[in-house]
Amino acid sequence: DQVNPESSLAEQIVDALNQADGAYPGFRANHAKGLVAEGTFAPSAEAAGLSKASLFAGAPVPVTVRFSSGSGIPTVADGSPRANPHGLSVKFHLKDGSETDMVLNSRTFFPVANGKDFRDLELAVAASQAGAPKPTALEKFIVDHPLVAIPLKTPESLAEEQYNGLNAFILTNAAGIRQAVRYQLVPPNVVHLAPEEAAKRAHNFLFDEIRERIGRGPVTFQLRAQLAGPGDPITDATQVWPAERKVVTLGTLTVRKVADDSDKAQRELLFLPGQVTDGIEASDDPLIQARDEAYAVSFARRSR
Numbered sequence: 090d091q092v093n094p095e096s097s098l099a100e101q102i103v104d105a106l107n108q109a110d111g112a113y114p115g116f117r118a119n120h121a122k123g124l125v126a127e128g129t130f131a132p133s134a135e136a137a138g139l140s141k142a143s144l145f146a147g148a149p150v151p152v153t154v155r156f157s158s159g160s161g162i163p164t165v166a167d168g169s170p171r172a173n174p175h176g177l178s179v180k181f182h183l184k185d186g187s188e189t190d191m192v193l194n195s196r197t198f199f200p201v202a203n204g205k206d207f208r209d210l211e212l213a214v215a216a217s218q219a220g221a222p223k224p225t226a227l228e229k230f231i232v233d234h235p236l237v238a239i240p241l242k243t244p245e246s247l248a249e250e251q252y253n254g255l256n257a258f259i260l261t262n263a264a265g266i267r268q269a270v271r272y273q274l275v276p277p278n279v280v281h282l283a284p285e286e287a288a289k290r291a292h293n294f295l296f297d298e299i300r301e302r303i304g305r306g307p308v309t310f311q312l313r314a315q316l317a318g319p320g321d322p323i324t325d326a327t328q329v330w331p332a333e334r335k336v337v338t339l340g341t342l343t344v345r346k347v348a349d350d351s352d353k354a355q356r357e358l359l360f361l362p363g364q365v366t367d368g369i370e371a372s373d374d375p376l377i378q379a380r381d382e383a384y385a386v387s388f389a390r391r392s393r
């Protein structure tokens with residue numbers, strides 16, 4: 090065993106991420122490379138029909154967002170396959186002084202269904218670095234978890250990527266009607282690069298470009314909710330819901346300004362998928378709790 094069996098699953102997950110990617114003091118165990126920016130969220134007229142949460146009530150809400158690259162490597166090359174998936178996290182600053190978070194990435198499904206499998210995936214990655222005997226631990230893991238082998242794409246810009254929530258949340262409206270949804274942050278255009286093209290780009294091309302783009306003018310995404318239909322799996326993020334499911338636009342996210350000191354801001358920020366306000370609830374998807382606990386462990390370690 091490569092992790093301490095006495096530790097909590099969340100500690101084991103962070104240990105496994107550190108073994109796979111290296112441990113970089115002060116940085117997140119995953120999605121270590123990032124940029125913090127500020128903006129607003131303006132809800133649509135339809136949003137309040139799905140959720141009584143105050144962010145959907147009408148007035149624009151200030152937000153803090155963080156764009157990120159996958160992996161725990163803070164210097165990962167933007168065009169490297171290891172930088173996928175990219176992330177977009179949103180913290181809504183509500184009128185009552187509380188916060189509600191959404192933590193999305195550019196996958197369209199998650200490759201494993203629960204925290205234990207995520208830990209085992211990261212341990213398999215750690216045991217399968219260059220020179221590992223074949224079949225590697227990762228090759229063996231893929232036999233039972235084939236979704237792990239599906240390659241992810243590099244975007245042309247962090248503003249030209251769609252980010253998905255993957256885990257289901259339950260929205261409750263003023264009449265008490267509950268609806269399971271999965272969030273999407275959809276830009277005006279989605280553009281992906283061929284892998285050979287991504288490999289040729291400059292080391293920091295995505296983060297240099299997004300800084301410059303936000304400097305030129307606002308960057309927008311539509312926040313959408315895909316509505317679960319009868320029988321759709323709520324607790325399994327490995328399974329996509331049918332493409333014909335209704336999608337409701339909840340509002341427009343407008344990113345207006347890069348944070349004055351993004352490095353300091355990202356050290357202090359903690360986004361938690363399960364930190365949600367009245368009118369939004371975590372579903373029973375086990376990934377949500379596993380994530381909350383692992384993000385808290387990662388935050389505690391990077392704050393020391």
Ligand code: HEM
Nearest residue numbers: 117119120155176178193194204207254255383384387388
């Ligand atoms: C069991 C499944 C997962 C585990 C164990 C996990 C683990 C982690 C950890 C430890 C961090 C660092 C947190 C911090 O220090 O603040 C992180 C960050 C992140 N994760 Fe996950 N993750 C999981 C699934 C997901 C999923 C399903 C998504 C998106 C749909 C996602 C998107 C992100 C993003 C965007 C960040 C960066 C957050 C930020 O900007 O601060 N992760 N993850």
